[in-house]
Amino acid sequence: MPDFSRAEHESYVGISTLDTVAGLRERYGLRASVDELLAAANRRYLEPARTRAYPKIRKFVELPSGEGMPMAVASGSSPEAVDVILAGTGLDVFLRTAVSADEVPHGKPAPDVFPEAARRLGADPAHRVVLEDAAPGPAAARATGMRCLAIPNVAAQADAPEFATASLLLRGGQTEFTARAA
Template sequence: MSTFGAPAVIFDLDGTLVDSEPNYYEAGRQILAEHGVPDFTWADHERYVGISTQETVARWKELYGLRAPVEELLAAKNRRYLELARASTSAYPEMRTFVELLAGEGVPMAVASGSSPLAIDAILAGTGLDTYLRTAVSADEVARGKPAPDVFLEAARRLGADPADCVVLEDAAPGAAAAHAAGMRCIAIPYVAAQADAPEFATAGLLLRGGQAEFTARAAYDWLVRTAPERPR
């Protein structure tokens, strides 16, 4: 039992727990180049941060007039991403410390991500975070991806937690919107600094405008303790 009533903590994966966006960008850049789009930039990629891979690929098909079916593009991008992710994905050190701190307090934890189940499993195993994060929900497993609340609500259901008792950690505006829609508190750590003023982040209980450079495990833990709802004795 934690000192703050053991709320559940739900983590977004990409850009929140691990620095995987460079791999997503490179996978997307390679796939688009193979389909006749040679000039996909990091700035282009940033527009899709926080959006599920399936929705991203669907938008590419429309925007670039790609002839391949969405399913084919999605499978190719996922394959390429997994190759890159297995070779090099690192967890943010303070996030790892935070996960370990919460695990020591017996806090239920889950991952809720727009990535595929295979990608989630590969990254958690590769970083060793699967030791602590054994519950994971992919947007592929629910009806709607972020900014809909489905992945967070499903994570809460699997943890046996009331959504009102859950705290979400998110790096992207759609994820912050999804947490708010789910009725959950949110610690927002914007991956793209220029998006820190997005209205979706204004709903977060704690907004760290400096992103991962500003996040510390101890400060996040102290915020949880300080803001925990009072429990009946």
């Protein structure tokens, strides 16, 4: 298999893990099944050294949680990845509701994870705000009637047209994010 460059990796940010491995399987003619590739990707992605929460995001999550505001994770990652990352970062204490793209008909850029997360919270999507780090997310959030605060995981992608649909775009990503800015 050819080298998988950082740029190629970045092109898959925000796409469900399942869709990513299926696409890579086809693109590179891999013989392993999608399930085998998904298991391998999860093992690699979930190495303990890779699990961390950005301190400013942690603080942002802690504040509304302390006031009883319901919050959920709506992710393109597998349920296993979401669970391990939330537990590994300690954010599982605050984010008890999670929806994986594997649990809905379509992953991002389809909006399916967002209304499902709102449903599980018992909330009207129009009264929810999405924090999104990947280009496919803002348009998906808008399609559900949700506002979107975009914090690009890959700062170089901040100019992607998909981010233009965000209610608020922090072009500098994590480095620019503060609870006050949000």
